[in-house]
Amino acid sequence: MTALHPRGVFSAALTPVTEAFAPDHALFVAHCRRLLAEGCDGIAMLGTTGEANSFGSDERRALLEAVVAAGIAPDRLLPGTGVAAVSETVALTRHALSLGVTTVVMLPPFYYKGVTDEGLFAAYAEVAERVADPRLRVVLYHIPQMSAVPIPFPVVARLRAAYPGTFTGIKDSAGDLAHMKALVAAFPGLAVLAGADPLMLPLLRKGGAGCITATSNLVAAELAFVFRHFADADRTVEVEAAQARIVAARNRAGRFAQIASLKLLLAERAGQPGWHRLRPPLLPLTQAEADALRAA
């Protein structure tokens, strides 16, 4: 059996924005460095948590270029490249490959709802065909509560059969451990990554590949510890303690709007108020929410 790819703890990195709501490259690069230093295996930048779909393709390309130019190894980066238009998904994916970034996280085209399995397969197949680069590794991105376009098992099966070695992983952000375990059972060799921090540990115990998660912006070290030691019989107590801190952080950030909460907590910890801003339609927490979160 080939090794799962990708495998490890990947942070769905938050994207700091300037007063003009543009991605703040310098602050983002510093954040990526900190996440890697804390033990993340890589950065799943430009995902839902990173507000990727609030940025245009030019802004997305520029941010990825800035990170690579700053010296962060391309094989540590898993940018999101799936957008509503297949042609743009192709362009963003090719751009990543042009920088040596070969693994991407790909949302389904998310404007039309109720698309058929056949149509969803055709969209992903179109991307694979047009990109036509044997280096490409795609992590499918299942997040139906946000995309409103689930990725059904038969579509995963067809893509893996039609493009062996390309669709190597799936990020399951639906929040249902049973669904993640069913993916592991149904698709040997598929890297199933938990999209919710507290579910990485139980998923690892069932053969999962790791996580791509939001709370990792705050608890990367704990996640890295759990990932490395979950199977060590003599580390059970420490693993459970780290897991408890992960759960607590997640619960705290989940009390109000998650991305805004994570940005607030990160701003406080990093002492960088620039982290407070979000691009509309997302907004920072209200003063009352922020006070309540700080008090918690």
Add this chain to the structure above:
Amino acid sequence: MTALHPRGVFSAALTPVTEAFAPDHALFVAHCRRLLAEGCDGIAMLGTTGEANSFGSDERRALLEAVVAAGIAPDRLLPGTGVAAVSETVALTRHALSLGVTTVVMLPPFYYKGVTDEGLFAAYAEVAERVADPRLRVVLYHIPQMSAVPIPFPVVARLRAAYPGTFTGIKDSAGDLAHMKALVAAFPGLAVLAGADPLMLPLLRKGGAGCITATSNLVAAELAFVFRHFADADRTVEVEAAQARIVAARNRAGRFAQIASLKLLLAERAGQPGWHRLRPPLLPLTQAEADALRAA
């Protein structure tokens, strides 16, 4: 009271695509000309029916430029410019204005779900502020079954108060006549346009401004007739007959996937097989569906 703007029958024009799934400019221009010749007041191009969100910004710009270059008057065009990223919505809207196209149909940013009224207002306000062109007229686009981001009444009210003269209309594609009538009642001076062909007539009788609809690709003449004569006491029979043809066409196209069905019917009528193609994730009808539709 100022006149409603926009007012009339606007076709949510289908977009023909080439074998490479690129918009077919020449075929599209010919289609726009036919729709105007049949009596449409304008072309609401690059909407849901036009598969706009399956095309990248460059493709959208190029198609609009081709239509204007072909000599179709810019004041007859209502392109869709609302995408997931506010920065791209700004860019597309500015581009339309640069061509003399001043009225646009604007989806809310549609990736994040469950956004607050405050966040939705902030997103539209950001567009108005950044575009900063007094010529701009925005038709809000309420289509919750597709965007999964409804536009609540308080957001409409705030936008109209904050930017008088800018947010002049709303396309209501939710398919609920009661909701359309409530909009008319709540917002005097707001142009409420039906997003479903059969609902234009009852909406006009309650003070609506017309329609932006899909079946108009096939029954533009009937819609134009209903729009011009719905209030003429001596034309009641003809108006009802036209309305019956509209309802029949809509029912026929609604039996299978609507955009694919409309493309098939248009291909047959125009004798141009190029109309058959759709860009993934949408697909043409299956052979069995196509046969059943032809037989109907």
